[in-house]
Amino acid sequence: MLPLVYTVWIGFTNYSSKNLLTLERTTEVLLGEVYERSNVRYQFTLHAAGGAFHVVLHTADEDDSAAPAAAGTSILESTGSGTAGSGSAAGPAGAGPTDAAAAGSGSAAGSGAAGSAPRPPTVFISDVVPLLDSSPQRIAVRPLAGSGVVPGDALPLKDVIAHRDAIRALTLRFPDGTAAQMASLREFTPYQALYQRNPDGSLTNRQTGARIAPNLTTGFYETGSGQRIEPGFRVVVGLDNYTRVFTDSRFRGPFIRVFLWTVVFATVTVVLTAALGMLLAELLSWQGLRFAGLYRLLLFLPYAVPAFISILVFKGLFNRNFGEINLILDTLLGIRPNWTGNAMLARLMILIVNTWLGYPYIMLICLGLQKSISHDLYEASALAGAGPLTNFFQITWPLIRKPLTPLLVSSFAFNFNNFVLIYLLTQGRPDFLDTNVPAGETDILVSYTYRISFEDSGQQFGLASAISTVIFAVVAILSVINLRLTKVNVEDKR
Numbered sequence: 245m246l247p248l249v250y251t252v253w254i255g256f257t258n259y260s261s262k263n264l265l266t267l268e269r270t271t272e273v274l275l276g277e278v279y280e281r282s283n284v285r286y287q288f289t290l291h292a293a294g295g296a297f298h299v300v301l302h303t304a305d306e307d308d309s310a311a312p313a314a315a316g317t318s319i320l321e322s323t324g325s326g327t328a329g330s331g332s333a334a335g336p337a338g339a340g341p342t343d344a345a346a347a348g349s350g351s352a353a354g355s356g357a358a359g360s361a362p363r364p365p366t367v368f369i370s371d372v373v374p375l376l377d378s379s380p381q382r383i384a385v386r387p388l389a390g391s392g393v394v395p396g397d398a399l400p401l402k403d404v405i406a407h408r409d410a411i412r413a414l415t416l417r418f419p420d421g422t423a424a425q426m427a428s429l430r431e432f433t434p435y436q437a438l439y440q441r442n443p444d445g446s447l448t449n450r451q452t453g454a455r456i457a458p459n460l461t462t463g464f465y466e467t468g469s470g471q472r473i474e475p476g477f478r479v480v481v482g483l484d485n486y487t488r489v490f491t492d493s494r495f496r497g498p499f500i501r502v503f504l505w506t507v508v509f510a511t512v513t514v515v516l517t518a519a520l521g522m523l524l525a526e527l528l529s530w531q532g533l534r535f536a537g538l539y540r541l542l543l544f545l546p547y548a549v550p551a552f553i554s555i556l557v558f559k560g561l562f563n564r565n566f567g568e569i570n571l572i573l574d575t576l577l578g579i580r581p582n583w584t585g586n587a588m589l590a591r592l593m594i595l596i597v598n599t600w601l602g603y604p605y606i607m608l609i610c611l612g613l614q615k616s617i618s619h620d621l622y623e624a625s626a627l628a629g630a631g632p633l634t635n636f637f638q639i640t641w642p643l644i645r646k647p648l649t650p651l652l653v654s655s656f657a658f659n660f661n662n663f664v665l666i667y668l669l670t671q672g673r674p675d676f677l678d679t680n681v682p683a684g685e686t687d688i689l690v691s692y693t694y695r696i697s698f699e700d701s702g703q704q705f706g707l708a709s710a711i712s713t714v715i716f717a718v719v720a721i722l723s724v725i726n727l728r729l730t731k732v733n734v735e736d737k738r
């Protein structure tokens with residue numbers, strides 16, 4: 245009962261490929277989105293620290309004329325630390341990555357010209373990084389000034405290349421909460437969380453300043469103008485999916501056509517398999533038939549071979565250009581029907597294949613039921629001069645009808661949901677040309693539901709569950725009607 249109950253429940257929600265998550269999980273995903281701070285770039289150098297490394301970042305703002313330290317030189321020399329007359333080498337401790345370092349207060353040594361010295365770059369140094377593997381790591385960075393760390397010479401580019409996978413997996417966290425990741429062999433790009441949570445549960449976009457709030461009716465975060473932000477979240481929509489099936493013109497037209505073909509397909513299949521199965525059972529029960537055991541074995545083979553193998557074999561047999569059926573028809577009649585491109589031929593092909601797959605079951609059931617009929621009845625009929633047709637309609641059929649009818653009803657229900665045959669043989673095609681909903685001329689309700697669920701661009705699981713529930717109700721109603729019409733569930737009146 246659990247799959248049935250769960251399917252019915254999903255039919256009352258907006259569950260789809262765009263609404264997979266819960267509201268809480270969707271909020272976490274949005275808060276985890278980041279945007280690149282394009283006005284700041286960090287050029288980096290790698291420095292050995294025993295068996296590990298330090299990553300040193302240098303601001304590379306577009307307006308910053310100061311160059312970073314060159315590989316093979318001391319970081320202290322590049323920032324002017326310890327040089328007479330120079331300003332501070334880095335910004336104050338705790339400064340964020342976007343804060344520019346204060347300009348030097350004195351003029352450059354030996355300079356006779358008035359004016360301020362060039363602004364030195366802001367420099368950050370990371371904690372010790374092992375760089376032993378490329379697994380993701382989150383490493384804190386802090387301003388070099390006041391850190392108490394004096395890095396050695398920068399390693400050459402070949403060492404950066406050797407550790408590029410491990411460096412690419414690093415996430416460097418600045419004191420102000422922003423972060424940066426490797427963008428190239430010489431740069432780290434800073435990024436920041438795109439959304440900020442507000443006390444009322446809404447989110448604010450840091451880039452645009454737009455405020456978005458969850459809409460518990462549509463299942464999306466939406467802007468003030470109604471623009472939806474993906475991913476969405478699951479909400480209960482009540483009977484909306486069922487309403488769409490019967491009122492939305494996009495679904496109503498294909499649904500009705502698919503439903504009618506499903507009823508015809510299941511009914512004709514039961515009639516054909518029952519007729520052929522009973523005919524063969526009658527022929528095999530003839531006492532004068534030689535090699536009856538061999539015939540039973542050969543006629544049972546379609547039931548013994550797995551259905552999906554037989555279906556794929558028939559798919560090859562009906563191939564327009566290379567199939568044996570068209571080769572025979574071409575030789576005898578000079579025609580090569582397009583079995584899969586024409587709606588009527590595709591349906592005929594499905595009925596032929598399904599009759600082939602289904603008649604052995606009815607044949608076996610009828611052979612077993614005939615064994616329970618007394619031979620005295622047939623002997624008395626023979627003495628009266630009755631023929632085979634009289635024996636069947638006056639003796640065999642009345643006695644096997646009632647035990648056979650429930651099996652025919654179950655066969656109808658099975659074929660009503662015979663997804664494997666349709667999907668492997670035609671995949672529901674040829675498609676309807678007057679609708680953008682994924683549906684075709686040979687689709688039955690279950691394959692139509694599957695295509696909406698897994699082949700449509702929206703993958704509307706809630707709508708598919710609603711259709712599945714409708715299918716369940718239809719099959720149940722038709723089965724009850726069939727049972728009542730045949731009166732197999734009513735005791736014989738005496």
